[in-house]
Amino acid sequence: MAQDDYDVVIVGASLAGCTAALLFSSMGARVALLEKRSSMDVYKVLCTHSLHASAMPVLERLDLVEALREAGAVPNYASWWAEWGWITPDHDGTVPFGLNLRRETLDPLLRRRAAAAPGVDLMLGSAVTAMLERDGRVCGVRATHGSKEIELTAPLVVGADGRNSAVAAAAGVRTRESRNLRFGFFAYFRDFPDDDGLSRAWYMGSDCAFSFINEDGIRVIVATPNKADHLAAFKADLATSFRDYIRALPDAPHIEDAQQISKFIGVTNFPLFQRNPSRPGLALIGDAALATDPVWGIGGSWALLSAEWLVDAVAKSLDNERELDAALGRYGARHTRELRGHQAQIRRYARSRRFNFAERLMFSAAARDQQTATHLYRFGTRLITPTQLLTPRAVLRAGKVNLMHATH
Structure with missing residues (x-):
């Protein structure tokens, strides 16, 4: 030996x-x-x-950022949809971002x-x-x-x-092990007309979806529905169910106008x-x-x-x-x-539940207030902890934003 x-x-x-x-x-x-x-x-x-902003210092320490950019990596500027509308943090250079490759x-x-x-x-x-x-x-x-x-x-x-x-x-x-009551399938598409370079996520109660921009104008489109309502249909006809699910998204990506360049990839059980x-x-x-x-x-x-x-x-x-x-x-x-x-x-959100009170407070305010949107982005990229997300100051601002919205 x-x-x-x-x-x-x-x-x-x-x-x-x-x-x-x-x-x-x-x-x-x-x-x-x-x-x-x-x-x-x-x-x-x-x-x-996706490599989030929280991981960029590691890439910089490894002297890899320029090599990744030369390989085609693109900034992962993002916008998220929730029931209150689109949430888009500042992308003016003051907020750190990661890379998609x-x-x-x-x-x-x-x-x-x-x-x-x-x-x-x-x-x-x-x-x-x-x-x-x-x-x-x-x-x-x-x-x-x-x-x-x-x-x-x-x-x-x-x-x-x-x-x-x-x-x-x-x-x-x-x-x-913790159960995940959602499942997921994705495919790669390219040549979206009028692509604005933003990655997007949809948080729709117990269902989610994503559109991530990558190098060479390629997007990965991801459907992550809850098992109880969607799994049987996806098992019966994956291609049709996937396309119907994506087309039903608010401001849905026009996958019918893009070229699908991969098969559907995914799993039905992902604990x-x-x-x-x-x-x-x-x-x-x-x-x-x-x-x-x-x-x-x-x-x-x-x-x-x-x-x-x-x-x-x-x-x-x-x-x-x-x-x-x-x-x-x-x-x-x-x-x-x-x-x-x-x-x-x-882990709690993987139980396919809807947003809890704190999440509803922050997401609804973020759809109405740029400062709260940027604060929520910092949490989404894990630059801050859940405790730092819900500081008294942040919660008070979110409450005031929502109260002003309700009175107008």
């Missing part, structure tokens, strides 16, 4: 794994980056293709950047079969690589292998997963730690951010297991602190 020693073994060479590999490389670590698929050009298919383009670009980084060994076609443990802590992985079985040892193993994480399963990390992000010798990042509802398009951004949180927590402790495990505890605590409130709100 072939063996090798590293500072870090990262399993999964997608957004989270490649980000972690690049950041560890920049700090001088020797990294094994394992990917079970054998092609450099594979990519995640089920994705909204299809994973077909993004994933290979990031993987090649990671493969070229000093100290990173990218091992395509490597599937983890077991965790190596010593004295109760993870200390490496056993994997198949081509026709060989290999063992890679390291003081830190990172699971960046997605919602169905083989690392989490092999390490016995418990998965907490939310949450796992403890760390234990001695082991960390989980990206969807391996927390797989959220794609309705909010935030998963890719959290993949980048969780990778950065991990590296910043542990990079100076890789040569001391006791200090490393303490640092892993700090990473886990930060991951929970940063995302717990967001995930709780997302």
Whole structure:
């Protein structure tokens, strides 16, 4: 059996794994980056293709923003529809924005950047079969690589292998699952007449839909209806049901005037997963730690951010297991602190419910007031927490806006 020693073994060479590999490389670590698929050009298919403003500092730190722009990435300026009308935050340069780029383009670009980084060994076609443990802590992985079985040892193993994480399963990390009472299908379209470059979202009670602009004038159109009212029809005739659902949207995108360039892609069951992000010798990042509802398009951004949180927590402790495990505890605590409130709100909304009182207050005021719209945008891109969204000052302003509207 072939063996090798590293500072870090990262399993999964997608957004989270490649980000972690690049950041560890920049700090001088020797990294094994394992990917079970054998092609450099594979990519995640089920994705909204958005990197929110909250993740832009990570891209800037990686010196990737210009490369993404050269690959065609476009600003994800957005507008949302709710029952009170359209909500459009300021797009005047004072509000930070993210980028949209299809994973077909993004994933290979990031993987090649990671493969070229000093100290990173990218091992395509490597599937983890077991965790190596010593004295109760993870200390490496056993994997198949081509026709060989290999063992890679390291003081830190990172699971960046997605919602169905083989690392989490092999390490016995418990998965907490929440039901999602919506389902989703999407397709790619291009050549929309008079395209204004805005991404759009529709929040219609228990139903949602999206239109995300991407590179080369391509849009991904997404239907995310509630299961109770729509699933049977979509199963019976997907193409007709999808088109009828999109055409019924307020100010609907004219898909009949555009060219559909892909098949319909989607799933009827997409639960939310949450796992403890760390234990001695082991960390989980990206969807391996927390797989959220794609309705909010935030998963890719959290993949980048969780990778950065991990590296910043542990990079100076890789040569001391006791200090490393303490640092892993700090990473886990930060991951929970940063995302717990967001995930709780997302999990509740995934029950296919209508907006609650606080959401109705803020969305209705945002449709009537630019300042509230911009404040709500900051929450939507996860630049602020649910608590920061509902500060007394913000709630008071929203209440005054709605009261003035009611009296006119």
